[in-house]
Amino acid sequence: MSAIESVLRENRVFSPSAEAAAGAAISGMDAYRALMAEAERDYDGFWAKLARETLAWRKPFTKVLDESDAPFFKWFEDGELNASYNCLDRHVEAGQGDRTAVIFETDDGVVTHVTYRDLLERVCRFANALKRRGVKKGDRVVIYMPMSIEGVVAMQACARIGAPHSVVFGGFSSKSLNERLVDVGAVALITADEQMRGGKALPLKRIADEALAMGGCEAVKSVIVYRRTGGNVEWDASRDLWMHEVVAQEAATCEPEWLSAEHPLFVLYTSGSTGKPKGVQHSTGGYLLWAAQTMKWTFDWKPADVFWCTADIGWITGHTYITYGPLALGATQVVFEGVPTYPDGGRFWNMIEKHKVSIFYTAPTAIRSLIKIADADEKVHPKSFDLSSLRILGTVGEPINPEAWVWYHQHVGGARCPVIDTWWQTETGGHMIAPMPGATPLVPGSCTLPLPGIMAAIVDETGQDVPNGQGGILVVKRPWPSMLRTVWGDPERFKKSYFPAELGGNLYLAGDGSVRDKETGYFTIMGRIDDVLNVSGHRLGTMEIESALVSNPIVAEAAVVGRPDDTTGEAVVAFVVLKRPRPEGEEAAKLANELRAWVGKEIGPIAKPKDIRFGDNLPKTRSGKIMRRLLRSLAKGEEITQDVSTLENPAILEQLAEVR
Ligand code: PRX
16 A cells, blocks of 8 residues: 555544643644734734744844745845854853753764854854855855764854855765856865765765866865864865864854845755756745744754754755754754664664653654664664653654554654654755644644645645645745745746746745645645655655766666655666667676666765666657656556557567566
């Protein structure tokens, strides 16, 4: 049974306990409805109040939402603030300097506690070092780093001096890194000698050197290297600097740059339905407001909590729920370098026990893989650990199947912690549709209802509302403060991708299909409606993988589709036509491995196809269009029952159906 079918048949409801509701910021559904009604009654007033209460402004804003250049919306534009001041200085000034900001645990289990005062000093020193290298307000800095305190420091230091950062996930290849350096026009690159994950070292500096050597990024004048392992690196004295050396010379204070709320805080690349990743640009004020506000609403964060988001800072989840949201509130959080399965599948549970984590936020793919491991070995089952510190569980990145939800709830949360299924995207900046722990009755597999102020809806292809119970296209009807502002360097693409004319030009198109429950109005996400795949919660464009494949000299043509996968949610399946006769047997297996490695080098290991099938051709219509729906069926191993009368070459189906 597919995840969607099982969600639609789901009728278990988990209501918040009286105790959870009593202590929560938003207690009971009436409180939720009152906030929603307030937002509907006075949209500007609703957001202005939150922005004044949640953030510290250097110069108060007088304007709230400016729609005059829609869909290029502006929020709080004449207000001035600094994100790093909000995340660090204001807590120290409020007497919280000795509070632990970060509990960092390395891959091999070494733990470091960093206070807010320490973190502020480290950020100031690094901000001064960047300034000394000539990095100034508006310049872009690319960060290609492992999960580390230094990674968070680098991001915050950029925010402090108003230099938008663009973090590139450490698993991306030199080519992907080069493309991002070029597109964003970086002036500096911050990296590490090596990254440690699961006991293995990955040579980040070497990959960064390769990326720079590919050219187009001559504007990068400084490469600042964090020494993580002490492994061998090549050194270019004209440009390379050790992080520990540059910060040692700098002062521990640095006046923050006061910025318009609309000043870009960062650019984060994500996959779209065309070949080239999009640079999603976020603002300072609106983004930070929602990062902090959703911590309070969706996670019901309180000062006594120990928060842990297991994402990587290379993804939006790591930006919002590691670098910005928790720090904006003065939270104590765990930051983890490693992977959930090293040294064994009990790592997460062991760390929750050790650090007394109370709010735990992870991805369905991690839960699914840990279920398998726990089932096979009691020692790493959550029941073998003391997880009584937990009070709230969260999930993000892909639909969570009800079986995994219930396991998470029972075995990790001891049947007492709500599972908060958060739907959102790189583009939305923070949670959009998610339950609130003290208010929303939970239904496994549903992300429930939009947060207050978020006008999410489901429409048909013409932009008309569809009734509950009928599936359609997920949209947001009103701009919200943390939405992306544009696609870096490509405003036309921003308009076309997110506010398409077919829907009337005024609805934000999320790119997901969804359905609302007839009675409750709860949303269930049904996955992407475009050519974007979701593999282990990572977003990949089918066109990106296709371009990578056809750039191999032996490949004539390639088509990539997704197939449901028990562990990774979706798996990449590639259908490939070679410039030589179709290989079979061992030859085919060997070439498939070569192509897999090729994609790993072109994009990164996350994009490697799980299954590669070779054909003499691809199924095409007489006009030459590849019939992807047939490929999707073939990938799943389904019998082809669709109409194939428009197919130019029906015999090809049999060839491609062959599973190796
Ligand atoms: O398809 C949706 C899925 O992930 C996409 C966004 O991916 P990305 O920008 O990489 O951000 C991931 C982390 C926020 C969405 O379009 N998605 C995200 N969260 C959920 C989800 N699908 C179902 N349920 C979710 N909770």
